[in-house]
Amino acid sequence: MASSVQQKVRKPLYTPEQRARRNATKWTLVQGILAPIQFFVFAWSLAMVVRFLATGDGLWWTNVSILVKTVLLFTIMVTGSIWEKVVFDVWLFAEPFFWEDVFSFLVIFFHCWYLYGLFTGMEPRFLMYITLCAYGAYVINATQWILKLRAARLLEASEQAAAAARAGAGDPAGAAA
DSSP: OOSOOOOOOOOOSOHHHHHHHHHHOHHHHHHHHHHHHHHHHHHHHHHHHHHHHSSSOOHHHHHHHHHHHHHHHHHHHHHHHHHHHHHHHSSSSOGHHHHHHHHHHHHHHHHHHHHOOOOOOHHHHHHHHHHHHHHHHHHHHHHHHHHHHHHHHHHHHHHHHHHHHHTTTTTHHHHOO
């Protein structure tokens, strides 16, 4: 009789070949460097936006912070698509990262709207609300990535522990896993 409680089997984020490509490409390091830089610029810019909305002060520096965040966003998106091509053989929307890419485009949409508004003279407070939408979507996107990568690391560690246990038990298949 089958157990009434079935354990959900989590699909690995990477096949062994994809994991090897991920570990071998310089684009993994590039993403690993750009992501925290983008986060710190986001935090600085968010503080600038909130300060401007609260006081009306610092519009020039607030716009600079948003522009720096936008440049980093575009850079991480381009390098991320190269990374996806190397690892998954598709430029964007690889199955394991589909929703992260969808939210990336939402973030890009809001940043482009901000740029359009900045260069066409939209009211600054409205631009800041657009920016807050962009930053909200960015937080959702970053959270997706962090949770997914954490789950992948936990799964990889679990697989390695299971292989080590099989190898320690004398299972020749465990040594090859």
